[in-house]
Amino acid sequence: MNMVKALLLIGALIGLGGCGPEESSSTVDEKKINSKPENLIVWEDIGKSDALAPAIKSFEEKTGINVEVKEVEMSSQMKERIRLDGPAGTGPDVFTLPHDQIGQLAIEGILNPIDVNEKILNQFTDSSIDSQTYDGKVYGLPKAAETPVLIYNKKLMGQAPASMEELYALSKNTEPGQYGFLAVWNNLYFGFGVMGGMDGYIFDDEGGSLNRKDIGLNNDGSVKGAEYIKKWYQEGIFPKGLFGENGGATMESLFIEGKASAVMAGPWAFNSFREAGVNIGVAPLPKLPNGEPMKTLIGVKGWHVSSYSSHAKWAQMLVEHLSSEENARIRFETTGEIPPVKSLLNDPLIQDNQEANAVAIQSTYGVPMPNIPEMGEVWGPMGTALELITLDKKPTEEALDEAVKTIQSSIEANHQ
Numbered sequence: 001m002n003m004v005k006a007l008l009l010i011g012a013l014i015g016l017g018g019c020g021p022e023e024s025s026s027t028v029d030e031k032k033i034n035s036k037p038e039n040l041i042v043w044e045d046i047g048k049s050d051a052l053a054p055a056i057k058s059f060e061e062k063t064g065i066n067v068e069v070k071e072v073e074m075s076s077q078m079k080e081r082i083r084l085d086g087p088a089g090t091g092p093d094v095f096t097l098p099h100d101q102i103g104q105l106a107i108e109g110i111l112n113p114i115d116v117n118e119k120i121l122n123q124f125t126d127s128s129i130d131s132q133t134y135d136g137k138v139y140g141l142p143k144a145a146e147t148p149v150l151i152y153n154k155k156l157m158g159q160a161p162a163s164m165e166e167l168y169a170l171s172k173n174t175e176p177g178q179y180g181f182l183a184v185w186n187n188l189y190f191g192f193g194v195m196g197g198m199d200g201y202i203f204d205d206e207g208g209s210l211n212r213k214d215i216g217l218n219n220d221g222s223v224k225g226a227e228y229i230k231k232w233y234q235e236g237i238f239p240k241g242l243f244g245e246n247g248g249a250t251m252e253s254l255f256i257e258g259k260a261s262a263v264m265a266g267p268w269a270f271n272s273f274r275e276a277g278v279n280i281g282v283a284p285l286p287k288l289p290n291g292e293p294m295k296t297l298i299g300v301k302g303w304h305v306s307s308y309s310s311h312a313k314w315a316q317m318l319v320e321h322l323s324s325e326e327n328a329r330i331r332f333e334t335t336g337e338i339p340p341v342k343s344l345l346n347d348p349l350i351q352d353n354q355e356a357n358a359v360a361i362q363s364t365y366g367v368p369m370p371n372i373p374e375m376g377e378v379w380g381p382m383g384t385a386l387e388l389i390t391l392d393k394k395p396t397e398e399a400l401d402e403a404v405k406t407i408q409s410s411i412e413a414n415h416q
Contacts, residue, residue, distance in 0.1 A: 037311040039066045040318055043081075043095035045074035045301075051334035055327035059318055067318065074098065074301070082110055086308035093309040094318050096143065099131040099300040103372040106134045112305040113137040114316050123325065128340035131300040131368035135209055140302035141323040144337035147298045147366045148190055149358045150181075150283045151269060152262035153255065160262075160283035167262070167286050171237045174261075179254060182238060183264035184247040185229040186386040188379060189297055189369075190264055195225030196295030196367065197288045202378060203370050212374045212411055217382060218400035226389050226396045228289070233390040243387065267338065267359055282358040284365070293365040300340065300368060332356070338363075377410040 044052050049069045056067045070092070072078050079101050085091035097105070105111045116138065121129055128142035150160055161167040171180025185191040192202070199221030204214035216222060232238050241250040252269065254260040256276040263269075264285065273280050285294040303319040305312055321327065328339035329349065338350065338359050350356045369375070385403035388394040394402075 035311075036063075037065060037314055039068060040094065040311065040315060041092040042067060042069045042318070042322075043072045043078065043092040044069055045078075045096055046071050048335060051331050052322070054330050055322050055324075058327075059321045062321075063314070063317070065314065079105060079110075082306065083108070086110060086306055089308070091308050092306055093311055093315040094322075095304055095306060096301055097140070097304055099140075099302055100369045100371050100375060102132065102139050102302075102304075103134045103375075106137070106139055107373065109307055111139045112307045112309070112312050112315075113139055114141070114305055114319065116141070116316070116320065120320060123341055123343070124323075125340040125342060125345070125363070127298055127363065127366065127368050128300050130208065131298065131371060132302050133208060134371055140304040141319050142300050142302050142340045143323060143328070143331065144301045144335075145298055145340040145359070145363055146267045146300075146338065147296045147359060147363050148193060148264050148266045148285070149362050150262055150285050151255075151265050151273065152281045152283070153258065153260075154279045154281045156258065156261040157281070160281060161286050164286045164288050168232075168237070170261070171232075172235070177259060179239065179260040180237070181262045181264075182242065182251045182254060182260045183232075184242055184251055185232065185238075185264075186243060186383070186390045187247065188382040188386065191225075191229055191386055193264070193285065193294035193296040193366075194229055194288065195222045196297075197292045197365075198222070198225040198228070198290060200225050201367075202375070203372070210370055210372050212372065212415070213408075215404050215407060217378070217407070218397070218404045222400060223397055226386065226400060229386065230389050230392070230396065234392055243391070267336070267355070270336070270355055282355040284358050284362040294362075296362060296366040297369045298363050298366040301337075374411045374415050377407050377414065381406040381410075 042052070049071050052069055056069060059065070060067055072081055074096055075098060078095060078097060082091055082095060102111065124142050128145055129138070132138055132140040132142060152160055161170065167181045174180050183190055185194060200219060201216035203210040203212060204216060241247070251260070251263055252265070255263045256273065256278060270280065270282070285296065287293050303322050305315040305319060309315045325341050325343055328341045328344060331337060332339055332344070332349065336356070338356050340363065344350055345360045350360055381403040385399040388399045389396050
């Protein structure tokens with residue numbers, strides 16, 4: 001039996017999986033795994049440890065375990081640090097990740113699958129649990145979700161339009177130098193909202209597992225969506241500066257300067273717009289011409305158990321505690337991060353908060369960004385395809401077909 005299979009068997013027998021991938025099965029000490037530790041270590045994102053403090057305090061009071069919190073930049077540094085510090089024995093028991101990194105770290109054996117009951121799982125939205133699931137196993141519990149929404153300048157736009165057709169008409173009738181609505185749709189992260197809303201998809205979802213061989217970025221829906229995106233660029237509704245890597249910065253600058261009435265952006269932009277003096281309104285994105293909502297990509301941050309932890313049972317207890325309704329409420333009140341907890345999404349705490357409610361509603365229409373490693377092969381070819389389409393340098397179907405062929409070839413070469 002190889003090492004990985006031995007560890008999986010031991011994890012199944014004791015219901016924990018508390019040893020790291022480098023440990024031999026002969027060294028596993030069940031009593032050590034189950035024994036109550038004196039300390040647990042949590043890695044939290046930069047600037048967020050204060051929001052975690054109440055939950056840590058209540059866990060310590062409940063269990064008598066001391067919890068040490070360290071801040072590590074989540075998006076890029078967290079996964080690199082855990083790869084080094086985990087095997088060295090200096091890593092965390094519990095740490096946080098954006099969900100699109102789960103698949104790769106699960107394959108590497110860095111994440112411990114968790115075994116939680118249905119009652120706990122049912123506290124969260126289906127899409128947020130899907131985001132934490134890889135190949136049928138749950139690898140974490142959600143702490144916050146985000147997705148693009150419509151952000152508008154209340155001085156320039158009295159209320160959010162209900163449809164993209166209405167927003168299109170407003171955008172066509174602006175004065176020179178002014179723009180109605182702006183979005184960086186030649187970036188797949190934002191453009192997929194349109195393509196997905198017209199029945200495009202990235203990888204087909206087959207019973208909770210993504211089929212790497214079934215790519216829908218050139219199906220009829222994706223073609224229709226890309227054609228609609230092209231229309232906004234070709235008719236001059238979007239300025240030329242919205243192309244390329246600086247498109248997002250250009251869009252935000254125009255909005256802050258009062259030259260754009262509305263933009264497609266996410267919760268990460270709320271504070272910067274307010275600090276710049278813009279009186280913002282926030283709403284779900286208007287419905288597409290086919291009457292369907294935009295199917296935006298959802299990003300979910302979660303809590304995870306390190307496979308290098310010697311105390312997986314207690315680390316999972318801590319994950320469940322940090323993700324509880326009570327602690328999710330406290331976190332929202334402190335950070336404004338929207339917890340995908342069903343009861344809170346229906347609570348006045350969020351429903352009466354325009355910004356949070358807009359994100360919550362839009363999230364019900366969206367889909368989690370694929371968390372499989374193969375997703376890394378998608379961004380480049382699709383970025384090229386959308387740029388060729390919006391610049392009218394290649395027919396839409398041809399550009400998407402070429403992108404999908406490139407993606408398929410890269411997956412075959414790099415993910416066998």
